[in-house]
Structure formats: structure tokens, C-alpha cells
Amino acid sequence: MAQGKYKRVLLKLSGEALAGEGKSGINTSVLAQIADDVAEAVALGVEMGIVIGGGNIFRGVAASAQGMDRASSDYMGMLATCINALALQDALEKKGLATRVQSAIEMAEIAEPYIRRKAMRHLEKGRIVIFAAGTGNPYFTTDTAAALRAMEINADVILKATKVDGVFDKDPMKHPEANKFEQLTYIEVLQKGLKVMDSTAISLCMDNALPIVIFNLTESGNIARAISGEKIGTTVYQT
Numbered sequence: 326m327a328q329g330k331y332k333r334v335l336l337k338l339s340g341e342a343l344a345g346e347g348k349s350g351i352n353t354s355v356l357a358q359i360a361d362d363v364a365e366a367v368a369l370g371v372e373m374g375i376v377i378g379g380g381n382i383f384r385g386v387a388a389s390a391q392g393m394d395r396a397s398s399d400y401m402g403m404l405a406t407c408i409n410a411l412a413l414q415d416a417l418e419k420k421g422l423a424t425r426v427q428s429a430i431e432m433a434e435i436a437e438p439y440i441r442r443k444a445m446r447h448l449e450k451g452r453i454v455i456f457a458a459g460t461g462n463p464y465f466t467t468d469t470a471a472a473l474r475a476m477e478i479n480a481d482v483i484l485k486a487t488k489v490d491g492v493f494d495k496d497p498m499k500h501p502e503a504n505k506f507e508q509l510t511y512i513e514v515l516q517k518g519l520k521v522m523d524s525t526a527i528s529l530c531m532d533n534a535l536p537i538v539i540f541n542l543t544e545s546g547n548i549a550r551a552i553s554g555e556k557i558g559t560t561v562y563q564t
């Protein structure tokens with residue numbers, strides 16, 4: 326069996342990834358495809374935590390831009406991540422994978438509370454831990470939650486799934502001539518204002534030398550490729 330390059334990874338999925346072409350809601354066939362990709366990746370023997378966003382259901386930042394109180398809209402966004410976490414859990418379990426959902430906001434009837442040491446034990450036992458409700462705090466993104474949880478569980482890398490092949494100097498959806506970066510340092514990301522993750526998340530990764538691989542989720546098999554150490558997407562790391 327092929328071996329993974331990493332022992333433990335944190336996969337960051339955006340909420341929009343679950344929506345497919347639709348941009349909103351949950352597309353069950355897209356979800357099943359993601360579950361297949363995750364199953365292929367964990368078969369390499371890697372331990373995996375997943376942080377999922379909620380933008381397919383509710384975008385806190387967009388709502389606050391329209392006048393809603395920022396903290397309230399962020400809490401609504403956190404609840405959206407819980408819906409996605411349960412949908413993802415269902416899809417992964419249908420593929421025979423053992424999973425646990427842990428929420429940063431207590432909702433004991435629906436999910437386990439986030440307890441770091443319990444999350445570590447689940448991972449050691451080969452369960453995929455889905456971290457819901459972001460960091461549990463408004464004003465933080467799910468990218469920051471991914472960086473934080475990755476650090477807490479001692480992940481070797483953050484795998485950030487996107488809709489494009491990596492990080493480009495311009496938006497590749499609008500500019501076909503855009504150039505992809507193979508590698509970047511954290512400082513380059515911050516200085517160039519590249520939209521890899523928000524600056525809080527990047528700073529957290531930089532301070533702890535945690536590499537980030539940004540890759541295209543819509544290409545089937547890419548999670549396993551990233552875990553095998555194949556050169557895909559863009560890697561952000563410390564020189």
C-alpha cells in the first residue's frame with residue numbers, strides 16, 4: 326500500500342465545496358465524491374482532522390456588511406458549519422469511515438464538545454474528527470479555526486481545498502493568463518496580499534512553522550496526492 330508523507334493532517338474544506346456548481350446548499354453527489362476522496366486518502370494510513378466552513382449556508386461577513394450585527398452573524402455562520410459537519414459525517418460514515426464531530430459551541434444532543442485530548446485519542450484510533458463551529462468565537466474565520474486546530478492536534482500540514490489549482494498572482498477564474506505559485510513563504514503571502522487564508526490564520530501558521538498546501542478539490546484524487554507528497558497546488562512554508 327502507498328504510504329502517506331504525513332502522519333496527521335488537517336483538511337480544510339470550504340462550505341462552498343459542498344454546494345458544487347450551485348454555490349449554496351448541500352449537493353449530496355458532490356458530498357459523496359468528497360467522501361470517496363477522503364476515504365482514498367485515509368487508506369494511506371494518515372490520521373485526519375477536518376475543519377469545514379459554512380459559506381454555502383450562511384456568510385457571517387456578508388450579512389454584517391448588510392448591517393447585521395457582526396457577532397450575531399458570525400454565530401449564525403458557526404451554526405452553518407455544524408450543519409455541514411453533520412452532512413459530511415453522514416457521507417463519510419456511508420463510506421464505512423469512523424468519524425466523530427466535535428463542536429466548539431456546546432450542543433451536546435448533536436455533537437461532542439471540543440475536547441482536545443479526546444480529539445487526539447479519536448485520531449489515534451483512526452477516527453476522522455470533524456471540528457464544527459469554527460473557533461467558537463465571532464470575528465474569527467474557519468481558516469483560523471483550521472490553523473488553531475491543526476496546531477492543537479499537532480498536525481504536520483494543513484491541506485486547504487479550493488476550487489482552483491493553487492495560489493495565483495491574479496484570480497484565475499477572471500484572468501486566464503494568471504500565473505500559479507509553486508511555493509510561497511508566509512511573509513510573501515502577507516506582503517503580496519494573496520488570498521490564501523486570512524492574515525490571522527497565516528500568522529498563526531507562520532509562528533508555528535506549519536506548512537499549508539493549497540490544492541484543487543474538484544479534481545478527484547487530489548487529497549491522496551497531497552498526502553502522498555506529490556507536488557500539487559501551492560505550498561506555503563518557512564524557508
Ligand code: GTP
Nearest residue numbers: 424425426432433434435436437438443446447450
Ligand atoms: P472511546 O470509547 O473513548 O474510544 O470513544 P467513543 O467516541 O467511541 O466513545 P464515547 O462513549 O465517548 O462516544 C460514543 C458515541 O457517542 C460517539 O459517536 C460519540 O461521537 C458520541 N458522543 C460522545 N459524547 C457526546 C456528546 O457529548 N454529545 C453527543 N451528541 N454525542 C456524543
